Amino acid sequence: EADIYQTPRYLVIGTGKKITLECSQTMGHDKMYWYQQDPGMELHLIHYSYGVNSTEKGDLSSESTVSRIRTEHFPLTLESARPSHTSQYLCASSESSSYNSPLHFGNGTRLTVT
Amino acid sequence: AQTVTQSQPEMSVQEAETVTLSCTYDTSENNYYLFWYKQPPSRQMILVIRQEAYKQQNATENRFSVNFQKAAKSFSLKISDSQLGDTAMYFCAFMIHSGTYKYIFGTGTRLKVLA
Numbered sequence: 640e641a642d643i644y645q646t647p648r649y650l651v652i653g654t655g656k657k658i659t660l661e662c663s664q665t666m667g668h669d670k671m672y673w674y675q676q677d678p679g680m681e682l683h684l685i686h687y688s689y690g691v692n693s694t695e696k697g698d699l700s701s702e703s704t705v706s707r708i709r710t711e712h713f714p715l716t717l718e719s720a721r722p723s724h725t726s727q728y729l730c731a732s733s734e735s736s737s738y739n740s741p742l743h744f745g746n747g748t749r750l751t752v753t
Numbered sequence: 754a755q756t757v758t759q760s761q762p763e764m765s766v767q768e769a770e771t772v773t774l775s776c777t778y779d780t781s782e783n784n785y786y787l788f789w790y791k792q793p794p795s796r797q798m799i800l801v802i803r804q805e806a807y808k809q810q811n812a813t814e815n816r817f818s819v820n821f822q823k824a825a826k827s828f829s830l831k832i833s834d835s836q837l838g839d840t841a842m843y844f845c846a847f848m849i850h851s852g853t854y855k856y857i858f859g860t861g862t863r864l865k866v867l868a
Binding site: 672679680681682684687698729739741742745746 | 786788790796797798799800803805842844848855856858859860861863
């Protein structure tokens with residue numbers, strides 16, 4: 640049973656549209672992450688947050704933006720979707736209390752931009 | 754640069770047999786943590802097993818165990834008594850103990866357990 644929720648699960652949208660991918664967790668975790676994953680490929684970190692009002696860009700350049708106004712909520716926004724944004728987006732969170740705290744993942748959002 | 758290499762893109766194993774997935778990594782850090790994650794088809798990615806680099810003893814979790822060779826920077830996963838539910842993508846990852854809490858993932862190994 641997932642304690643971290645992503646919506647929508649699947650999204651097909653036209654080029655130029657603005658979209659927001661939602662991610663919420665109920666575990667009280669301070670650290671949250673967004674990863675981009677192409678089918679059968681590794682995960683690339685695009686954004687992360689260590690707490691409220693804290694956001695950083697990850698290793699993979701992304702045209703998306705994130706916000707962290709509440710601990711439990713970490714939405715990702717694309718202002719103008721393009722076909723190159725077609726991918727799976729995984730949200731994850733982890734505890735701050737221990738360094739070996741593992742990542743807890745959501746089910747992912749599979750985005751297709753036509 | 755910190756990297757994780759999984760040299761086996763795909764593997765298969767017969768049900769009830771044992772399989773080993775390889776993982777090597779590169780880092781100049783001394784304190785770090787290693788993980789294996791499992792991503793079943795169309796399902797949530799979950800933690801399989803984790804290892805602290807400062808611990809010499811290999812971690813075990815039921816049918817899953819690791820062979821951690823720090824000097825060789827190797828972190829392989831052994832699955833014993835393979836079950837159909839073990840069919841998944843397996844990702845090796847490490848996290849540097851430097852306060853950034855960023856994880857580096859490998860490209861994954863697709864494991865198929867055959868009936």
